[in-house]
Ligand SMILES: Nc1ncnc2c1ncn2[C@@H]1O[C@H](COP(=O)(O)OP(=O)(O)OP(=O)(O)O)[C@@H](O)[C@H]1O
């Protein structure tokens with residue numbers, strides 16, 4: 001059964017809009033930030049990570065965003081280029097805005113947190129007039145991520161991108177990617193998230209992220225089914241709710257639900273799980289696989305990334321995911 005009909009003849013498989021940042025991941029793991037001395041620098045930002053993931057899986061990708069006009073911005077630009085991502089709609093800021101930094105604290109494989117430095121960041125300065133309609137028209141999929149809705153003018157840029165995607169029949173994926181520190185109030189967050197979600201074909205989020213969106217609604221049991229059902233009255237065909245190590249559940253417009261277990265992992269840190277899951281899942285759907293197989297593929301990609309030090313740089317290729325699944329099937333991966 002086909003749940004989403006992706007356009008067939010387009011130059012790009014996948015384009016994302018949103019933030020391009022830097023991750024500084026602690027080298028001394030299993031320690032609090034107060035005792036962490038050194039970090040390794042990677043490209044970061046959830047939509048950037050997903051795009052890198054899609055590119056590693058062999059998809060034709062592009063990015064719409066804004067980078068700082070400095071060394072960090074140029075580092076991001078060159079990394080995207082090296083990964084085969086079309087950066088013709090990555091605009092450089094000339095107002096002195098900076099690159100967002102995410103310092104990661106890895107206290108234990110299950111206790112990780114991120115300290116964000118996001119004052120006057122370039123990614124939130126993308127303007128609606130800078131979004132290229134033709135690029136969206138040329139893409140099978142447009143992925144938006146929630147953080148870009150947090151402030152103007154980036155908020156308007158995303159809404160304009162949604163308008164172009166609707167006009168051209170580009171499939172819209174919403175990765176909720178809720179980062180509370182970027183927002184000023186729960187009400188503002190819920191209102192903008194809901195407005196954007198109404199236009200999306202596929203929505204991916206964690207239970208906690210959907211709870212935030214239900215600020216004005218009644219779902220006392222935090223029921224995944226109730227959450228998903230609402231979106232089928234709008235544009236959604238698939239709603240995926242992620243539950244960390246417990247796996248994920250996808251609902252479809254036809255009223256079916258599909259579960260996927262997580263794969264075993266030698267966990268180094270948990271962040272990056274959602275981004276790699278999104279890349280693997282969307283890749284599978286775009287190959288015409290079943291929802292279960294696509295979810296399972298996303299779960300395997302997630303286990304690879306959480307077993308690694310980085311998010312972006314650890315995004316796996318098709319060969320790596322296949323090999324990981326085979327090793328798991330042979331019982332060779334012992335969970336940590
Ligand atoms: N500890 C774990 N062990 C194995 N797989 C995991 C673990 N945590 C997450 N995953 C896998 O990653 C998928 C997405 O994880 P999760 O629900 O934590 O998303 P997320 O909160 O968006 O991730 P992130 O931490 O990157 O924000 C899960 O469905 C599961 O397949």
Ligand SMILES: O=C(O)C[C@@H](O)[C@H](O)C(=O)CO
Pocket residue numbers: 021022023043044045046049102114271272273274275311312
């Ligand atoms: O999303 C961010 O800005 C930080 C990410 O790059 C980080 O790697 C992460 O949390 C992935 O989900």
